[in-house]
Amino acid sequence: MSSYIDSEIGLEVKYGLPAKVRFCKKCVLSNQRPQPTGEFRFTPESAKLTTGFDExxxxxxxxxxxxxxxxxxxDYREKELIALCDRFRSKDGSYDCIVPGSGGKDSAFTSHILKHKYGMHPLTVTWAPHVYTEIGWKNFQGWIHSGFDNVLVTPNGHIHRLLTRLAFENLLHPFQPFVFGQRFAGLRMAQKFNIPLVFHGESPFEYGSSTIGEAEARGFEKSYFCSEGDLSKTFIGGVSVTDLVRDHGVSLNDLQLYLPFTHSELDKFPLEYHFLGYYLKWDPQEVYYYAVEHTGFEANPERTEGTYSKYASLDDRIDGFHYYTSFIKFGLGRATMDAAQEIRNHKISREEGIALVARYDGEFPNRYFQEVLDYMNISEEYFWQLIDAARSPHLWKKENGEWKLRHSITEEL
Structure with a gap:
């Protein structure tokens, strides 16, 4: 775990984060949010680059x-999209693009508009959640039955549980194995079915990636999916693949769905990966309305724990712990992320966003707590030991037996 003692504040700073906490003057995001570098070390050191701020x-x-x-x-961007689709569109109705997704609002919008407005023939690909929620499964079924073929990729449950526990123990990142499978499942199916065009929905630049070059904004470059193939330097759950095989009774075949492509693999299979959000102006709330109208997408009947919204990241019972552990490590919870994007998209004011963060950010996801403990085969006591050990002293302090953030945007209220 990357850490250092900052001489100015005299405190340990974990995860390579900036010692001085700053909040954006327009939204509620801080400079503590890490950005992936694209390296396939899969350790906290792979995410040293944090959200940039200008002068x-x-x-x-x-x-x-x-x-x-x-x-x-x-208008020009849409013409670029049409030209891209024209290059790949099949004439006989066979699959001409892959749309990875869960049947949530983003993948429902992406697949439906590509099919019905731009005349494409998408094959949808889903990397199964750890444990489906009722609303997640219902929306997944609604997506398929609105008119899409789907490949559901479900990993070995024993291996997925092991990797999830290791990721939680070593990185406080229980969602990491899901993220890896999600990254590669669509590409593996593209390779299998010889479909060289993959569409993702929103661009990561919506959430503060550190460069906004035009090439990067169009879609992921090949390096995002590739490694040099050195398994001793490829980590999952904070453990090298070499050590997983040696120490945890895992075969290399068990891990194939989680591993990056080698450069030679993608050299043999030319692939284009594009963000629909580069070509069409992306607005999460409008995407939600579109998905409701055209694929029967339903919001959660209850407010999502840790935030005020009901329509994002609904399908996995571990979702809430992904956001909660982010709050512990970086001081940024689910309400912060939701409020920041809604401020940028002119749905709420910054003052409203700060009030929502004050009310909901860091709320503990109790609803599925026991199920998540059982899934990872850990005790509640051990869970809290790992949580508290992951707190960075430059972000957290203990007062009267309770943990409190040293810096909060709610101080601006």
Whole structure:
């Protein structure tokens, strides 16, 4: 775990984060949110780069939102999309693109609009959640029955549980094995069915990636999916693949769904990976309305724990713990992420966003707690030991037996 003692504040700083906490002047995001570098070390050291701020104290996600509003010719971008589709569109109705997703609002929107407005023939690919929620399974079924073929990729349950526990123990990141499978499942199916075009929905630049180059904004580059193939330097759950095989009774074949491509693999299979959000102006709330109208998508009947919204990240019972552990490590919870994007998309004011963060950020996800403990085969006592050990002293302090953030945007209320 990357850490250092900052001489100015005299405190340990974990995960390679900046010692001085700053909040964006336009939204509620802080500079503590890590950005993946694309390296396949799969350790905290792979995420040292944090959300950038400009000289005016505004995060790059907000600057990108400004670009969306005033500096991008969306008519021209749509013409680029049409030209891209024209290059790949099948003439006989066979699959011509892959849309990875769960049947949530983003993948429902992406697949439906590509099929019905742009005449594409998508094959949808789903990397199964750890444990489906009732609403997640219902939306997945609604997506398929609205008119899409789907490949559901379900990993070995024993291996997935093991990797999830290791990721929680070593990285406080129980969602990491799911993220890896999600990253590669669509590409593996693209390779299997010889479909060289993959569409993802929203771009990571919506959430503050550190560069906004045009090439990167169009889609992931090949390096995002590739490694040099050295299994001793490829980590899952904070453990090298070599050590997983040697120490945990795992075969290399058991891990294939989680591993990156080698450069030679993708050299043999030319692939284009594009963000629909580069070509069409992305608005999560409008995407939600579209999915409701066209695929029968339903919001959660209850408010999602840790935030105020009901329509995002609904399908996996471990979702809430992904956001809660992010709150512990970086001081940024689910309500922060939701409020930041809604401020950028002009749905709420910054003052409203700060109030929502004050009310909901860091709320513990009790609903599925016992199921998650059982899934990872750990005790509640051990869970809290790992949680508290992961707190970075530059972010957290203990007062009267309770943990409190040293810095909070709610101080601006």
């Amino acid at each position: 005016q104290g505004v995060c790059l996600a907000c600057r990108y939102a400004e670009m969306k509003d005033s500096a991008i010719d969306w």
